[in-house]
Amino acid sequence: MDIQSLGRTGHLFTNWATTYSCQPELHFEPETEEQLKQILNTAQIKNKKVKVVGCGHSFSDLVCTTDYMISMKNFDRVISIDKEACKIKVQAGIEVKKLKDEILPQHGLAFSVLGSVSEVSLAGCICTGTHGTGGNYGVLSSYVLGLEIMTANGEIIECSKEKNQEVFLAACCSLGALGVIMSVTFQCEPAFHLHQSQYRDTLNNPICRKDSWFWNYAVGCHMLQFCLLISAFFTSLLIYMNRLFSWLLFSKPKEIVDRGDRVFNLDCLFQQYVMEWAVPREKTAEVLLELKDWIETNQFPAHFPVEVRFVMADNIYLSPAYNMDSCYINILMFRPYNKYVPHETYWNAFQDIMLRAGGRPHWAKDHGVVADQFRKMYPKWTKFCEIAQKVDPHAMFRNPNLERVLGRN
Ligand SMILES: Cc1cc2nc3c(=O)[nH]c(=O)nc-3n(C[C@H](O)[C@H](O)[C@H](O)COP(=O)(O)OP(=O)(O)OC[C@H]3O[C@@H](n4cnc5c(N)ncnc54)[C@H](O)[C@@H]3O)c2cc1C
Known part of the structure; x- marks a missing residue:
């Protein structure tokens, strides 16, 4: 099939927060593995960059490109379910909402933890280290048991805790830099209820x-x-x-007892600028007091809430919680009716506090950190870069955001 008939011109991509948009030369919504392979082959021949998009919920310019954009929305099927072992294998473009509302409950299963929204793709969550809260619960990527990835040359790599382990630990939080994630095998648990107390x-x-x-x-x-x-x-x-x-x-005070996934999700209201960092858990009080002090001293008109969540350490190379039991602190400034609201001085002050506390920024949210700084934050940085260089030698999957944060390969 002709590549032009697979792609669409004139597509305008805008992220959920409406803070970034871009117009890719061609926008694709492949339906088969063969079509996807063909797109990557053409991109390679024409020296085009390729960016995969999930549901576009990242707050930064993470998915922006002017070359080829590939939506994986048609890769949304369940491949297999092992109810006994609470494992599910799905195509990577599937929405978390479809899984948590329809598929998992039918089998008496649930996600162990979730972020605030579920209108996001499973692959998108994995690629950015999306997290919920719970001191004994890791980022969503830490529940991944196996991945299949189509690399720049159209080859499919299988990786898991047992097979291609280094690629697996790199791919579990990889910003789309290693290739197109095709399928995910995920560890769930028996469905449960949660008790939420608000006071x-x-x-x-x-x-x-x-x-x-x-x-x-x-x-x-x-x-x-x-x-x-x-x-x-x-x-x-x-x-x-x-x-x-x-x-x-x-x-x-509010007490709610409901299905776990309903308690995890919350209404994020409307458009906003967002910055979030993970810091060592023992620094929680110190950084919150410093932030409060800065807001009061500078009389900055900060919006609420400031979200504070806890995440267990993991061993995923680029997970912000790598080797670090973490406290994630999220600040936001709402954009009422899409109006620009000054936030830069607040952002800079917060980033300085978090850097001093040994923090790492959330990959999908605003930050001003670049590759040379990340290199010092992540002990496995060099290993990740070596793997990326090997599977994507011509940096096909790098867009301006990835060039900034990962370097040019
Ligand atoms: C209202 C709101 C609430 C949020 N709440 C939370 C929260 O509670 N906790 C939290 O941690 N985050 C939160 N986020 C951030 C969100 O979880 C991440 O931005 C997540 O990546 C969104 O998934 P997506 O499908 O929209 O991914 P996108 O934004 O579309 O893509 C994210 C990254 O994944 C890559 N990617 C997507 N699919 C594939 C694939 N198949 N193969 C290879 N690469 C791929 C993209 O290239 C990109 O680098 C929130 C965001 C919003 C807008």
Whole structure:
């Protein structure tokens, strides 16, 4: 088949946060392995860069390209399920939502942990070290048992804890730099319920309100967005708005018992700038106090929440939790009605604090760290680069973001 008939011109890609967009020369949605191979062959002959996209939820320019963009959305089938061993093998483009809502419950299974949203692809989560929270739970990549990857020359490499172990440990958090992940074998566990407690430590006089559409969306989303727009023009109002919304939304203790996956996910409301770092767990209090001190000293109109989550150490070469029981701290600035909101000084201050604390940034979120700094953060950096050089010698899978963070290969 002619490559031009497989690809589409004029496709405009925009990420979820609407902070980055790009127009690839050709956008592909292959349906078969053969088509995918053909696209990579043509890219190689024409010296084009290739970027695979999952659901476009990364906050940075991680998936932007002006050459070839490949969406893996048609690779969304279940290949096999071993209910006894709680293992599932799926095509890599499958959405986490489809797995957690439809497929896993049918077999009495569940993800051990999840991030805040599920409208993301399994491969996308694995490539960026997506995480949830739980001191004894790792990043999602740490539940991967095996991968099949199509490399730049169209060859498929199988890797797992037993086979091609070094490639496996590199591929489990690889930003798409090693090739196109075709399938994932994933460790699940029997379905479970979770008990969520929400409360404020400083609460003296709780108001009694019910959890409802009115509070969660009318107040917690639409009214908040409108007020944040006003505060973008009158920044001195923000402190009062933060206090008001914190009181309105969080002052009443809330107890929820529900299916685990429903408790893990939360409503991330609307567009936002986001920066998140992992630091050694024992530094949690120190960095939070430093951040609070910086916000107060500089009277910076910071938005809430600041999210604090815990993740168990792993041995995946480029996982931010590599060899480090971690506390992930996430700051955000909402963009009401897509309005630009100044955040750069806040970002720089946060990054400085996290760097001093020995932190590593989340791969899918904003940061200003470049390859030479990453080299010092990750003990297995050189090993990762050697593997990338071997499987992608002409740097076909590097876009500007990857050239910045990984180097030019
Ligand atoms: C509202 C919101 C909430 C979020 N909450 C969390 C959270 O709680 N915890 C957390 O850690 N992160 C969180 N994230 C970040 C998110 O989990 C990551 O950005 C994740 O990568 C998104 O998956 P995606 O399918 O959209 O991937 P994309 O953004 O499309 O791609 C991410 C990377 O994966 C690569 N890739 C995708 N598919 C393949 C493939 N088949 N083969 C090779 N490479 C591939 C891409 O090239 C790219 O480098 C959140 C993001 C949003 C927008």
